[in-house]
Every structure is written in structure tokens, then in C-alpha cells.
Amino acid sequence: MEEPPDEAEPAAWHDLYWRAWEALRNDRQYGAFGGASAVPYMAIRQYALDHGIVGAEFETFRLLFKAIDTEWLEIEARKAKQNSQPSVAR
Structure with missing residues (x-):
């Protein structure tokens, strides 16, 4: 596994974004033969509304x-x- 660059610290x-992603990452759909879709807009929107994130902040x-x-x-596709x-075999 490659090391992340320093700017990735x-x-x-x-924290707000990582907590949101952890909460919503399983709201995505998965294909019958594997492969994942993006987290749906409506899930992101509802999370934001629940946490008072509106307007330009949204x-x-x-x-x-x-x-x-x-x-x-x-990363998952790779x-x-x-x-x-x-x-x-070698």
C-alpha cells in the first residue's frame, strides 16, 4: 500500500466530511455482479438538512x-x- 502524501494529513x-461519509457510505447501491454506485444525492441532502447545513454551505x-x-x-475499482x-506464476 502506498503512503499518502503529507498534504493528505x-x-x-x-471531521465533518469524514463523519458524514462514514454515516452515509452504506446508503449506496451495489450491482448484482459487484461494483458500487455513488452515495445518492437525496441521502447527502437529508444528512445536511439534519445537521443544519443549508444554502451555500450545502x-x-x-x-x-x-x-x-x-x-x-x-480505489475500490482499482x-x-x-x-x-x-x-x-513465477
């Missing part, structure tokens, strides 16, 4: 939440691709 303000929240979710989806490739 979490800051205090990241747009920022949604964009940063989606950035986390998109990165997770890309893992699935690696696991589907036959291993080469």
Missing part, C-alpha cells in the same frame, strides 16, 4: 463529500481490477 475541519458540503466518495469509488486479473 487530516485537519480538524475535515453546496460546499456536497462537493467535498462527493470528492471523498469519488476517491473511494476509484482493487476490483487487480483482483480480477489472473496472477502470473
Whole structure:
């Protein structure tokens, strides 16, 4: 596993987004043969409303939440691709 860059160290303000992602990450749909979809907009919107995140703050929240979710989806896709490739005997 590769080490994250120094700028990937979490800051205090990241906590809101990580807590939200942890709460909502299982609200996504999964395909019959694997593969995950993004967390639905309505789940993100409801979480924001429940936590008083509205207006321009919601747009920022949604964009940063989606950035986390998109990165997770890309990591999962890379893992699935690696696991589907036959291993080469040496």
C-alpha cells in the first residue's frame, strides 16, 4: 500500500466530511455482479438538512463529500481490477 502524501494529513475541519461519509457510505447501491454506485444525492441532502447545513454551505458540503466518495469509488475499482486479473506464476 502506498503512503499518502503529507498534504493528505487530516485537519480538524475535515471531521465533518469524514463523519458524514462514514454515516452515509452504506446508503449506496451495489450491482448484482459487484461494483458500487455513488452515495445518492437525496441521502447527502437529508444528512445536511439534519445537521443544519443549508444554502451555500450545502453546496460546499456536497462537493467535498462527493470528492471523498469519488476517491473511494476509484480505489475500490482499482482493487476490483487487480483482483480480477489472473496472477502470473513465477
